[in-house]
Amino acid sequence: MATEQPHGVLFDIDGTLVDTxxxxxxxxxxxxxQADHPVPMATVHRSIGMGSDKLLDHLLGPERDRDDDPKLREAHDTLYTEYWERLTPLPGAVDLLRACAERGLRVVLATSAAEHEVGALRRALNADDVVDTVTSSADAQESKPAPDILEAALEQSGLSAERVVFVGDSVWDVAAAGKLDIPCVGLTCGGTSRGELAGAGAVAVYDDPAALLAELADSPLTRPR
Known part of the structure; x- marks a missing residue:
């Protein structure tokens, strides 16, 4: 069994580090x-964290006519772009990244956000000086809960699954990490409850990055595996 601390921390961004x-x-x-698909907002929220392909399958059914999917994605992107200049880091997010780097941990932003969104998220965080590696949806063939984006993050950063921890905010994050036997720390700031995250397999759950930072020394991020 390894006795050293993990070499790196993989972070989801949306809902984990930035309030999106x-x-x-x-x-x-x-x-x-707009496309005459009335879906309750609470149901939509439960799907956030999946890639857009799986999200639409989840909300509209896998047997649907997929011809409108590109228009739906484009409409979402257009609407979401309106918020880019107002994106805000969640409490303690930037300080958490810096604290991890100061402890010698490689900081990896393992996001499946589209490439054109990643720039806005990085500008909101303003912490590129402590970030080792950043992924995007272009790096994954299949979206979460498939583990492709985490595999890409490991490959690009030179880290191994045995020496990292993943931090995310959705059950889809926990599921993706579990497929690679990577411990996942859950944060409830994305709107998923402590019980749901723990029930999905999160090894620890905190309210937000600030709460994780406050207990960093005793957290899975710095405890030996």
Whole structure:
């Protein structure tokens, strides 16, 4: 069994480090409404964290006519873009990234956001100086809960699954990490409850990045595996 601390921490961004979960929820809800697909906002929220392909399967059914999917994605992107200049880091997010780097941990932003969204998220965080690697949806053939984006993050950063921890905010994050036997720390700031995250297999759950930072020394991020 390894006795050293993990070499790196993989972070989801949307809903984990930047307060975007409900912005995506509203954007998808409106995109679907415009296309005459009325889906309750709470149902949309439960799907956030999946890739857009799986999200639409989840909300509209896998047997649907997929011809309108590109228009739905474009409508979501157009609506979400309106928020880019107002994106805000969640409490303690930037300090958490810096604290991890100061402890010698490689900081990896393992996001499946589209490439054109990643720039806005990075500008909101303003922490590129401590970030080792950043992924995007272009790096994954299949979206979460498939583990492709985490596999890409490991490959690009030179880290191994045995020496990292993943931090995310959705059950889809926990599921993706579990497929690679990577411990996942859950944060409830994306709107998923402590019980749901723990029930999905999260090894620890905190309210937000600030709460995780406050207990960093005793957290799975720095405890030996």
């Amino acid at each position: 979960t409900y912005l995506h929820t509203v954007s998808w809800w409106e995109a679907l409404r």
